[in-house]
Structure formats: structure tokens, C-alpha cells
Amino acid sequence: MPSRLSRQMDPFPELQLPESRVLIIITGGTICMRRSDDGLIPAKGFLRAALAPRPSFNDNSYQDPLEIVTDDKGTRKAVQSLRTPISAYDRRVRYSVLEFDELLDSSSIDAAGWDQIARTIYRNYQLFDGFVVLHGTDSLAYTCSALSFMLQNLGKPVILTGSQAPMMELQNDAQDNLLSSLIIAGHFMIPEVCLFFNFKLFRGNRTTKVSAEDFDAFASPNLRPLAQISSLRTNVQWNLVYRPTTVHPFSIQTKLDTSHVACLRIFPGMKPEMVDAVLRLEGLKGLILETFGAGNTPGGPDSAMTQILAAAVKRGIVIVNVTQCLSGSVSPLYAPGTVLGRAGVVFGQDLTSEAALTKLAYLLALPESTPEEVAKRMCISLRGELTETTRTHFEHPKNGSLTPELSSLTALGYSIQAGDLQGARDIIRGEPRWLLNDADYNLSTPVHLAATGRNVDILKDFLEQGASVHLRNREGHTPLYLAAHAGLAGHVQILTDAGAHLHSDEMAAARLHAESGGDAAVWATAGVSGAAAG
Ligand code: ASP
Numbered sequence: 001m002p003s004r005l006s007r008q009m010d011p012f013p014e015l016q017l018p019e020s021r022v023l024i025i026i027t028g029g030t031i032c033m034r035r036s037d038d039g040l041i042p043a044k045g046f047l048r049a050a051l052a053p054r055p056s057f058n059d060n061s062y063q064d065p066l067e068i069v070t071d072d073k074g075t076r077k078a079v080q081s082l083r084t085p086i087s088a089y090d091r092r093v094r095y096s097v098l099e100f101d102e103l104l105d106s107s108s109i110d111a112a113g114w115d116q117i118a119r120t121i122y123r124n125y126q127l128f129d130g131f132v133v134l135h136g137t138d139s140l141a142y143t144c145s146a147l148s149f150m151l152q153n154l155g156k157p158v159i160l161t162g163s164q165a166p167m168m169e170l171q172n173d174a175q176d177n178l179l180s181s182l183i184i185a186g187h188f189m190i191p192e193v194c195l196f197f198n199f200k201l202f203r204g205n206r207t208t209k210v211s212a213e214d215f216d217a218f219a220s221p222n223l224r225p226l227a228q229i230s231s232l233r234t235n236v237q238w239n240l241v242y243r244p245t246t247v248h249p250f251s252i253q254t255k256l257d258t259s260h261v262a263c264l265r266i267f268p269g270m271k272p273e274m275v276d277a278v279l280r281l282e283g284l285k286g287l288i289l290e291t292f293g294a295g296n297t298p299g300g301p302d303s304a305m306t307q308i309l310a311a312a313v314k315r316g317i318v319i320v321n322v323t324q325c326l327s328g329s330v331s332p333l334y335a336p337g338t339v340l341g342r343a344g345v346v347f348g349q350d351l352t353s354e355a356a357l358t359k360l361a362y363l364l365a366l367p368e369s370t371p372e373e374v375a376k377r378m379c380i381s382l383r384g385e386l387t388e389t390t391r392t393h394f395e396h397p398k399n400g401s402l403t404p405e406l407s408s409l410t411a412l413g414y415s416i417q418a419g420d421l422q423g424a425r426d427i428i429r430g431e432p433r434w435l436l437n438d439a440d441y442n443l444s445t446p447v448h449l450a451a452t453g454r455n456v457d458i459l460k461d462f463l464e465q466g467a468s469v470h471l472r473n474r475e476g477h478t479p480l481y482l483a484a485h486a487g488l489a490g491h492v493q494i495l496t497d498a499g500a501h502l503h504s505d506e507m508a509a510a511r512l513h514a515e516s517g518g519d520a521a522v523w524a525t526a527g528v529s530g531a532a533a534g
Helices: 004-008 046-051 111-127 140-150 174-187 272-279 304-314 335-342 353-365 371-378 404-418 421-429 446-451 456-464 479-485 489-497 504-515 520-525
Strands: 020-028 065-069 076-083 093-104 130-134 158-161 193-197 200-203 227-229 234-236 261-265 286-291 318-323
Touching (some): 020 111, 020 174, 046 076, 046 093, 065 093, 065 111, 093 111, 093 174, 130 174, 140 158, 140 193, 158 174, 174 193, 174 234, 261 272, 261 353, 286 353, 304 318, 304 335, 318 335, 318 353, 404 421, 404 446, 421 456, 446 479, 446 489, 479 504, 504 520
Parallel strands (some): 020 093, 130 158, 158 193, 261 286
Antiparallel strands (some): 065 076, 076 093, 193 200, 200 227, 227 234
16 A cells, blocks of 8 residues: 555545445355356355456555454454546545355345344454445345444445346346445445445335336435436436434444334235234234225224224334335325224334335344334434425525535635634525535535534534544544644534544654654544553
8 A cells, every 4th residue: 555645645636535445245146147047146255256357346456455344353454455447536545345155136134134243343343444345136125224223323334235137147237236335435424224226226225126227226215316327427416315313423233123113014804813823923013014005004093993003002012003005105195094093003104114114123123122112213314214394495695706506615714714603504594505514626525624613513514414533634633643643632622423433544744743742642642542641
């Protein structure tokens, strides 16, 4: 890896843009399958067989090894990396591949497989700017939904993708899906679990598989794509991107127990006893009921079906009503839906079945969860998985020669400089676009400016609004580096509380500062191991 200093002296300006690092995690699926006598089966050696020979995945530069963490003890292993050619955004993506020992057809994945993916991301979180997970398409919408809940306070992109035809087949969708996922993960700070397929980036927990053979295999019926790829560019809908808005670092919740939940689809003439039999399964704690239209089941308030559901709710089983329709929401619009609501069945609004089932398994797995608490949280958005009432945007008049984006950003810069918290809030509130991850000519975001600003409350406010702590400026520096360099202990603390960490590229310089005249205690808080704290 060339050091930051050597890169700064490089005569070629485009090389001065920081390279981003992405980890590709391979779990299996058609994308990495090869033909066998038993049909398609997942095959190992993807980097060497499928990526290294393709010019769009390998610019043939020196293949620096990258470190990856392989277990919970933090054991590090150096593995081969490859680098893409320079992108339309003047950046290259360096990536390594971590292949699971057992590659799966995704129809066999379960909660243990989701744990394995979540742990791999968690262990390697500080070493990479983004993650791409290769996965079969069959259960992809379930895995995306499960991970969106398991990865708490996620600050970096996690993009799951797969393909309908293997990468090693002459005609395939694998190459486009993987390359676009890699580019998005390495260029755009979308801190969500996403699914990329057929030129569209979706919020993962909004997706469902809609075709067993078309390249256009996934849909997100209740939310527009977060981004679309055209021949010219990647159009990100920044106003749709979900961001955590509490100041907590990234963490994971594992051990979703899918044996405690079930999903039942209502059909005309269904016997209430069938539903009762499922609701009496030993250990069952939650049921997703796929109902007709806007949330209706057969029978009135005193029907056997309603009584069975009401009795189960009283026994502490959480029952969630979602629609069988591809799009739309359940609500007490019609009498049958209202009856269910009165019986204690939760309205799942526009949740997909995949998101409802995995959300229920996630909430039930949380320590000290109670049926009442789970039922309450099923109706509110935790990761943008359901539509809450829309927010109103206000716009203030703009003038001058700068574009509206730049003039708002500049005005925000002045407020930060003046330490004017209210002024900064007013600018953000009056701005319909997502301003906090925008960057100026030096690629400095408002968080970079606030990280060395005079009023730490402005920094805290930005973080509470979901601003990213991981974006790097043109010199490759994170806001945390700038705050530590300025010796601002309070700023460093709030940034690390929000999950900020120094980028691997910054470590050597940070160590140097900590050892030679910098504030060692501040650098230690920023994560420079060995720098004396206190
Ligand atoms: N059966 C395959 C899987 O889900 C299908 C695919 O990847 O498209 O692993």
C-alpha cells in the first residue's frame, strides 16, 4: 500500500484521490456457481477464476495484500487484493475477497448464515469503506431484511447482490451486478443494507424476488430505488437514504431465532383450526399473517378465526397483519381489518413478508423483549422498512452565483465557523436536499468543518441528524483525524461515540503525531493503540 505521503508527492493528480477499500464476502449463490453432473453448484476460487482475468475488475496494478480479520479473536490474515480501473468519479476501488468455507445455494441459508455474514462485517468494519455480499437470489430478500435489523447503527454501505446466470457463463448478469455494487460501495456513503440488481439499488428490507428467470428479478414495490445506474452516471436519491440518528457506534445483534416465528397466507375457505394449530406450536412467539388486500381475513368480530387470533394474542403471541398484494399497506380501512386490530393483531403497514418475518425474529431476540414492546416496535420504522408519515420540507429563497447546493453548503460553513448552532439548524431545516454528506471543493463535508469548529454542539447535532463520520476529504482524512490533530478532546469523544474510527490509511500518520508532540491522550481516544491515554 503506498503511504499517504508518497501518494501526496505523486505527480499524477488523479492518484491523489483516496482509494477506497471494499470487502467482497462470498456466501454462495448462482453468481459463483459452475456446472456439475448434479446441476449448478457453488465453486471456490472466485477471485482468481472470475475477477483477476477481467479488465474491469483488475487494472493490473501491483496486487497489494490487504488484511482481513478472520475470527472473533481478531486474528488478521493478509490476502490478495485487486483494484478496479479509475471510475467516472476519479476513484479506484481496491478490494479483497473473503469466501465462506461452505458456499451455499441460498435456499439453505438460515439464521446461523445471517450471523456469519453479520460477524464478518463487524470484525472487518474498521478495515474497509464498504462491503459487498454475494448471495443466491432465492432467499436474498430475507437475508437483506434480516441484516438490515442485525446491523445496528450502520455507518457504511453493505450491498448484497447475486445473479440469475453465473459469472462464468458467457452471457450473464453477474458481471454488471457485481461491478456496480463494487463501485457504489466504494464511492457513495449510503449507510444501509442494500440489494443491487439489474441496474437498480434498493433498500434491502423493501425488496422481494419477483422473477425466477428474468434479469429484472427484484422489486421494491413500496419504495423507489435508492439509486439507478444509467449509461452516464449513478443517480442516487439522497433524500431517500436512511441514516441512523442516534449517537452510537456500529454494533450487531445476532441469534435471530426463526424457529419462534411463522408466516401463514390466508386463502378463501381456510379453516380457522389450521391457524389455531400453527398458533399452538410449541415455542411459537410470533406469526405473520398474509391477509387479503388492505388487511382483511374471513369472518366477523365473533367468528372462530377472530376468536382464535384474539386468544393467541392474549397468550402473548405477537401477530402481524401484512398484505398478500405486491404493493400497498394494511390499515383499518374495512371492517374485517378493523376487527383484527381490535383483537390485538398489529397492522404491519407496508412491510413485505420478508421484512415482517425477520423484524419479528430480530425484536423477539432482543434481550428483555416483551410481547407488548415487540408489538409496538413492529409498527414503527427501525431501518426505513415501512413508510411513516412524510415530512414537510421548507425552502428558503436563494441568490448569488453559486448553485443552490453550494450556496447552502457555504452558508452552513459560515455558521459552523461562527459556532452558531441555531443558524446551522435553520440552514439544514430550510434545505430540501440532504446537505450533511455534501462536500465542498476540498471534499470536506459539514462534519469535517464541525470536527474542528468552535462549538462541539454543532458537531453533535449533525451526528444526531445522521451525518456520516466516515467520509474522507481530498487528503484522505476523516473528521476524527482532523479533530485529534487539532487536539480537541470533546470533539474526538463525540465522534468516537458515534462510531468514527481512523481509516487504515491514516494510522501511520496518526501514530507519528501521537509520538511526536501531539496530544497522546487525544490520539489514544481516537484509537491510536499505544498512544498514552491520560
Ligand atoms: N438457487 C440459487 C440460490 O439462491 C438461485 C440464485 O442464486 O439465483 O442460491
